[in-house]
Amino acid sequence: MSTTPSPREPRSTVRTLLRLWPYVRPVRTRLFTAAFIAVLASCIGLVIPLVLKWMVDGPIADRDPAGVWLGALYLLLLGLAEALLFGFRRWLVARPLSHVEAEMRADLYRHLQRLPIAFHDRWASGQLLSRATTDLMLLRMFLAFPLTFLLVNGVTILVGVIIMLVQDWTLGLVILVPAVPVLITCVVFEKQYSRAARQAQDQVGDLTTVVEESVLGIRIIKGFGRHRSQARAFRELSGKLRGTELHKARLLAAILGIIVTLPELAIGAALVLGAVQVADGELSAGTLVAFLSTALALRWPVDSIGFLLAMSQEAATATERYFEVMDAEPESGATASPAKDGGPREGGLRFENITFRYPDAPEGSPPVLDRVDLHIRPGESLALVGATGSGKTTLTALVPRLHEVTDGRITLDGRDIRDMSREELRSRVAVAFEEPTLFSATVGENVLMGGGSGEEDLDRALAVAQADFAHALPQGTATQVGEQGLSLSGGQRQRLALARAVVGRPDFLVLDDPLSALDVHTEAAVEAALRRVLADTTALIVAHRPSTVLLADRVALLSGGRITAVGTHHELLRGNAEYAHLMSGDPAEELEEQR
Ligand SMILES: Nc1ncnc2c1ncn2[C@@H]1O[C@H](COP(=O)(O)OP(=O)(O)OP(=O)(O)O)[C@@H](O)[C@H]1O
Numbered sequence: 155m156s157t158t159p160s161p162r163e164p165r166s167t168v169r170t171l172l173r174l175w176p177y178v179r180p181v182r183t184r185l186f187t188a189a190f191i192a193v194l195a196s197c198i199g200l201v202i203p204l205v206l207k208w209m210v211d212g213p214i215a216d217r218d219p220a221g222v223w224l225g226a227l228y229l230l231l232l233g234l235a236e237a238l239l240f241g242f243r244r245w246l247v248a249r250p251l252s253h254v255e256a257e258m259r260a261d262l263y264r265h266l267q268r269l270p271i272a273f274h275d276r277w278a279s280g281q282l283l284s285r286a287t288t289d290l291m292l293l294r295m296f297l298a299f300p301l302t303f304l305l306v307n308g309v310t311i312l313v314g315v316i317i318m319l320v321q322d323w324t325l326g327l328v329i330l331v332p333a334v335p336v337l338i339t340c341v342v343f344e345k346q347y348s349r350a351a352r353q354a355q356d357q358v359g360d361l362t363t364v365v366e367e368s369v370l371g372i373r374i375i376k377g378f379g380r381h382r383s384q385a386r387a388f389r390e391l392s393g394k395l396r397g398t399e400l401h402k403a404r405l406l407a408a409i410l411g412i413i414v415t416l417p418e419l420a421i422g423a424a425l426v427l428g429a430v431q432v433a434d435g436e437l438s439a440g441t442l443v444a445f446l447s448t449a450l451a452l453r454w455p456v457d458s459i460g461f462l463l464a465m466s467q468e469a470a471t472a473t474e475r476y477f478e479v480m481d482a483e484p485e486s487g488a489t490a491s492p493a494k495d496g497g498p499r500e501g502g503l504r505f506e507n508i509t510f511r512y513p514d515a516p517e518g519s520p521p522v523l524d525r526v527d528l529h530i531r532p533g534e535s536l537a538l539v540g541a542t543g544s545g546k547t548t549l550t551a552l553v554p555r556l557h558e559v560t561d562g563r564i565t566l567d568g569r570d571i572r573d574m575s576r577e578e579l580r581s582r583v584a585v586a587f588e589e590p591t592l593f594s595a596t597v598g599e600n601v602l603m604g605g606g607s608g609e610e611d612l613d614r615a616l617a618v619a620q621a622d623f624a625h626a627l628p629q630g631t632a633t634q635v636g637e638q639g640l641s642l643s644g645g646q647r648q649r650l651a652l653a654r655a656v657v658g659r660p661d662f663l664v665l666d667d668p669l670s671a672l673d674v675h676t677e678a679a680v681e682a683a684l685r686r687v688l689a690d691t692t693a694l695i696v697a698h699r700p701s702t703v704l705l706a707d708r709v710a711l712l713s714g715g716r717i718t719a720v721g722t723h724h725e726l727l728r729g730n731a732e733y734a735h736l737m738s739g740d741p742a743e744e745l746e747e748q749r
């Protein structure tokens with residue numbers, strides 16, 4: 155949850171944006187129709203100057219009021235047609251584009267669920283949040299507006315320039331003079347703006363992370379009176395973001411200055427030149443009017459190029475950020491062929507020569523688990539004991555494949571877990587972790603997430619976990635808990651998590667210190683009930699306290715990344731000094747002496 159890796163090789167804006175095609179494909183007909191309509195509407199706008207020319211050189215010169223009225227009617231109809239077509243375009247694109255955005259967001263969410271834990275360890279959650287919100291919104295805006303209008307304005311400018319050249323080619327060339335510097339500006343701008351846009355969007359992600367962490371950790375922040383430093387961190391980040399946004403604004407101002415000023419100067423020059431030509435009788439007044447009103451009609455298409463390029467650039471960055479997540483490899487499914495293992499099937503849960511190193515661990519650091527061998531026989535329950543930080547949680551996380559083993563293999567009833575589909579594996583193995591997480595749902599829904607169906611299973615699981623308090627909640631097991639519901643105590647949450655683990659009657663149960671938050675009486679009651687469940691379940695239970703250890707048939711001691719002893723609690727207590735030390739709770743002895 156710390157840094158954000160952004161491996162990025164520079165890609166051109168267009169190439170990046172082309173990656174959106176699969177999402178845009180389903181709505182392409184509407185999008186193209188809308189673009190065509192916009193081009194049509196825009197070109198209708200260019201007919202208006204021609205009508206003006208006809209009016210100036212015809213009815214106005216001839217002082218024919220009827221003709222003028224007719225011209226005015228034409229203008230009105232043209233304006234109306236243009237407005238209607240633009241309105242129609244907007245209506246055409248609105249729905250399909252919100253559909254595209256929703257699809258992309260759903261895909262991102264689905265992908266995030268399938269990405270391995272290692273990915274989530276590495277990425278700050280705020281970065282993921284900002285990609286699912288801000289970036290996707292930028293993309294929808296891009297598809298709705300700049301994508302169409304870069305095309306529409308391009309065509310409009312082209313048609314307009316042709317019309318002007320046909321009216322009077324010398325004046326047309328004058329208007330064209332700024333084209334070259336404007337183009338150069340655009341290219342330079344694109345590069346610089348791209349960098350700034352990326353920076354700003356990453357900073358939005360960092361800011362989101364700070365907000366998210368301070369909301370989740372509000373108790374710690376208040377408890378330690380850290381709100382000032384937290385506020386300072388937020389201010390610093392938002393100050394940085396503001397700086398980047400100002401930099402973007404300055405870039406945009408610079409390009410707008412050039413894009414707006416140069417053509418304006420050219421129009422002024424053309425006006426002077428044209429007026430001289432009209433005075434000399436070389437040009438009709440109507441032609442000059444048509445010419446200038448065409449030039450003025452092109453002002454918006456030209457002026458808007460800066461904005462459109464900026465928005466496209468932001469969209470390209472958003473696309474890049476979106477696909478950085480989408481390109482991350484999801485968890486692999488079954489890797490080897492299921493039929494390959496012959497020989498006698500060995501039951502139970504077996505760790506064979508397991509070596510594990512976290513993917514983000516520094517090169518050359520010793521592995522957390524080093525050639526661990528452990529066999530839990532069918533129906534047996536084995537307690538795993540070890541000093542804090544010895545790798546117990548890590549070992550348990552390998553069974554449901556939250557992390558992949560670096561070397562060795564884990565088998566369930568003789569089958570390599572990598573030969574099973576995730577669904578099969580996770581339906582056979584149930585887990586409860588140290589941190590009991592409840593979702594914003596009812597108590598019943600939270601428990602039944604672990605499998606099982608209906609009231610009966612639910613009641614049985616609640617009874618095993620000594621979580622009968624759930625029946626006494628305001629709406630019983632239908633009470634909302636989690637972030638949007640009732641807050642439960644640590645021990646209550648732990649018992650619901652335990653109920654979730656046992657509700658599906660799994661063949662294999664992996665419990666990471668499941669009773670740590672319970673008082674001794676509740677713990678004893680849970681143990682009595684668990685013992686009945688464990689009778690026909692193969693279980694691996696991480697334990698810190700003798701009372702939990704006594705639940706198990708045997709105990710294994712994890713030390714220095716290896717299993718250093720296996721036996722019953724009493725055997726180890728007598729024969730293993732480290733174990734005796736861990737279980738005695740006696741701080742006087744130095745662990746180091748025994749090594
Ligand atoms: N996601 C991770 N990425 C990198 N290293 C990790 C990660 N999680 C744990 N570690 C490291 O692996 C080692 C073992 O951690 P683990 O959580 O398995 O210990 P544990 O035995 O469960 O301890 P405890 O009794 O305190 O729960 C620790 O040194 C820890 O720093």
Ligand SMILES: [Mg+2]
Pocket residue numbers: 546547548588666
């Ligand atoms: Mg642990």
